[in-house]
Amino acid sequence: MTVKKTRIIFLGPPGSGKGTQAQLISKKFRIPHISTGEIFRKIISTNKPQKLASAIKKYVQNGLLVPDEIVFRALKSVLDTNGKFLLDGYPRNIKQAQLLDDYLGDNGIDIVIYFKVPDKEIIKRLTARRTCPKCGRVYNIYTLKPKKDNLCDVCNVKLIIRQDDKVTTVKKRLKIYKEDTMPLVEYYKKRNLLVEINANDTVDNVYNSVVKILEK
Numbered sequence: 001m002t003v004k005k006t007r008i009i010f011l012g013p014p015g016s017g018k019g020t021q022a023q024l025i026s027k028k029f030r031i032p033h034i035s036t037g038e039i040f041r042k043i044i045s046t047n048k049p050q051k052l053a054s055a056i057k058k059y060v061q062n063g064l065l066v067p068d069e070i071v072f073r074a075l076k077s078v079l080d081t082n083g084k085f086l087l088d089g090y091p092r093n094i095k096q097a098q099l100l101d102d103y104l105g106d107n108g109i110d111i112v113i114y115f116k117v118p119d120k121e122i123i124k125r126l127t128a129r130r131t132c133p134k135c136g137r138v139y140n141i142y143t144l145k146p147k148k149d150n151l152c153d154v155c156n157v158k159l160i161i162r163q164d165d166k167v168t169t170v171k172k173r174l175k176i177y178k179e180d181t182m183p184l185v186e187y188y189k190k191r192n193l194l195v196e197i198n199a200n201d202t203v204d205n206v207y208n209s210v211v212k213i214l215e216k
């Protein structure tokens with residue numbers, strides 16, 4: 001399967017499901033999925049490179065944005081400026097968008113899909129995650145429950161709420177999203193690149209909307 005639009009940005013609040021959709025779309029249309037959040041989580045969990053891991057840890061774990069220069073360096077190391085890409089979690093502010101525009105030059109972005117979800121739903125989704133402190137397996141109290149209440153299926157250990165999934169951190173992430181990231185909606189709207197979708201729906205329905213937009 002091919003689509004016309006292959007240089008894509010997924011924009012939306014944390015918990016809007018853009019990561020899930022990015023994985024599905026990337027697989028279906030063979031478009032490289034670039035998630036800066038995933039890059040950072042990997043650096044932190046492997047502690048490699050060590051200096052970078054310790055520099056970014058405090059930001060990620062507290063729901064704060066990693067400084068623009070660090071993020072842009074990480075992005076450049078994986079982005080093929082002449083190829084296809086699906087950016088998930090980048091840009092997060094106007095400065096990052098400008099850095100990307102300058103870097104891509106004339107051969108720019110085809111489309112920005114904005115995943116719209118009400119705040120209440122986001123808080124519900126983000127605080128539903130539970131993690132096994134031993135093996136790292138992730139559960140969801142609504143959609144992916146453990147077999148025994150609050151115990152890991154594999155380790156039988158009590159599940160925890162990760163620091164960045166706690167209500168206070170989630171609210172902080174949402175505040176930062178509104179202040180720093182929301183202005184990007186206007187930024188891309190002005191350039192006729194933005195398409196808004198209702199992401200307060202099932203994974204299947206959102207997926208079908210995204211596919212339709214990319215095929216247009």
Ligand code: AMP
Nearest residue numbers: 036037059060064065066071089090092
């Ligand atoms: P995500 O999985 O996209 O929600 O990202 C997880 C965390 O990684 C965020 O809360 C930030 O701390 C950091 N992060 C990911 N992408 C960016 C970005 N573009 N700019 C700044 N920080 C980022």
